[in-house]
Amino acid sequence: MPPMITRTLAVIAVGAAITATAAAGHPEITRAGLERALAPTFANLYVQQSHLLGIPGITTATIGAGASCDRGGPAVADTGAGPNWICMMSWTDDHGRHQDGKFEVTVKTDATYVAGGPSKIVGLATITDTHGHDVPNPVFEFDGVIDAGS
Amino acid sequence: MIPTTTTARTPGLRAALRWEIVKLAAQARSRALLAAALILPVVVVAVVNGQEQPPSDTIYGRLVHLSGYAMPLLMLAFAAQWVLPLLAAVVAGDIFASEDQHGTWKTLLTRSVSRTHVFWAKTLTAIGYNLLVLAVFAASTIAAGLLIIGTQPLTGLSGQTIAPAHALWLIIAAWATAIAPTIGFTALALLLSIRTRNAALGIAAPVVLGFTMQLLGSVGGLDLTRKFLLTTPFESWHGMFDQHPFTGPLATGLAVSAGWTLTCLAAAYVSLRRRDITEG
Numbered sequence: 218m219p220p221m222i223t224r225t226l227a228v229i230a231v232g233a234a235i236t237a238t239a240a241a242g243h244p245e246i247t248r249a250g251l252e253r254a255l256a257p258t259f260a261n262l263y264v265q266q267s268h269l270l271g272i273p274g275i276t277t278a279t280i281g282a283g284a285s286c287d288r289g290g291p292a293v294a295d296t297g298a299g300p301n302w303i304c305m306m307s308w309t310d311d312h313g314r315h316q317d318g319k320f321e322v323t324v325k326t327d328a329t330y331v332a333g334g335p336s337k338i339v340g341l342a343t344i345t346d347t348h349g350h351d352v353p354n355p356v357f358e359f360d361g362v363i364d365a366g367s
Numbered sequence: 368m369i370p371t372t373t374t375a376r377t378p379g380l381r382a383a384l385r386w387e388i389v390k391l392a393a394q395a396r397s398r399a400l401l402a403a404a405l406i407l408p409v410v411v412v413a414v415v416n417g418q419e420q421p422p423s424d425t426i427y428g429r430l431v432h433l434s435g436y437a438m439p440l441l442m443l444a445f446a447a448q449w450v451l452p453l454l455a456a457v458v459a460g461d462i463f464a465s466e467d468q469h470g471t472w473k474t475l476l477t478r479s480v481s482r483t484h485v486f487w488a489k490t491l492t493a494i495g496y497n498l499l500v501l502a503v504f505a506a507s508t509i510a511a512g513l514l515i516i517g518t519q520p521l522t523g524l525s526g527q528t529i530a531p532a533h534a535l536w537l538i539i540a541a542w543a544t545a546i547a548p549t550i551g552f553t554a555l556a557l558l559l560s561i562r563t564r565n566a567a568l569g570i571a572a573p574v575v576l577g578f579t580m581q582l583l584g585s586v587g588g589l590d591l592t593r594k595f596l597l598t599t600p601f602e603s604w605h606g607m608f609d610q611h612p613f614t615g616p617l618a619t620g621l622a623v624s625a626g627w628t629l630t631c632l633a634a635a636y637v638s639l640r641r642r643d644i645t646e647g
Contacts, residue, residue: 235583235592238589238591238592238594238595239588239589239591239592241591242588242589242591243590243591244588244590245590246590254525257525257526258524259526260526261527261528265526265528297587297590299587325585326584326585326586326587326589327584327599328605329426329605352433353432355522355526358423358429359429360426360429361525361526362524362525362605362606362608362609364606364615365615366616
């Protein structure tokens, strides 16, 4: 076969494969998947923060975090990657009070995400630990992964 | 005594393989790449560690100052973008095309080796060399991270704390997941090296294709398409750092890498077998 025909066929085959898989695929990043990933991650990091601050008696069980996520308002389907995910997190804080905080979440196509917490509730980017050192606040902004297969 | 077919075939491949390794070892480029894989990670780790602001746009970048185990993961995520495809292509993209460039195909094939022997000798040499480069790169990165930053506990991707001993195994495993797609990119570079007969194209084209796949993989709504890309297996380590580790992307990544490797090698083999070499 002349190279021109081989190349044209290859380009058509690649184009067809992308079109076919794009049409046959379904979104693997879902609202439920993100909520399942985000809430325990926040709880674990909140425990880590309380250790840094020297607050005793905080465990993931006492925090009881739950997340409710939405992507881009009511007009957009709550699936897929994008920078416009908003998650409302509710949990019990270190004083036993109920808290609701809005997290801005950017989900990437590789099913990892970056979540930013509300600094009024979770604190600023840097906190002072029990030794008096300035350390990054673990719940201010954090990476996580969504198990898209479950 | 009349040698059997198998014993008669083995010396052909062995001799061809030995010569390919000798040729590769004599190349300044292959030695320079190996040295770069050893030294560059140390420099990068030292520079990143010295910076005030951590590189938080890449996964684990935010944690590099807090744990020496985060640095190799940041490097892995960064290197997967174009460094690993480039490392895979530097030797593999050149190994067949250099015979065209120097006009040495006829000289090579008039020796007592067949095209099949030459094909496998070059393929095995390229894959072996690339795995060596990957291993050196990974070991240097991990060692630099642990020695320069330290062995603090690592925060996992579910916010859980991972003890240093376990974290070390996890980051070694994470780097090991890059083996399959690296072999895939090696096979792609070998195919391009044979088809284009041009070393520069053989080296540059896999990197460009890797970039293109990365770009395609970052487009939303292509969840099934991105599973078939050769760059996606480079991300399959994420699941190992979950509180409840999941290996679905790992299994898919292995299958996809194997598919790319076999397809590229088969096409490369057929192309080399059918080529008219009498032209020189």
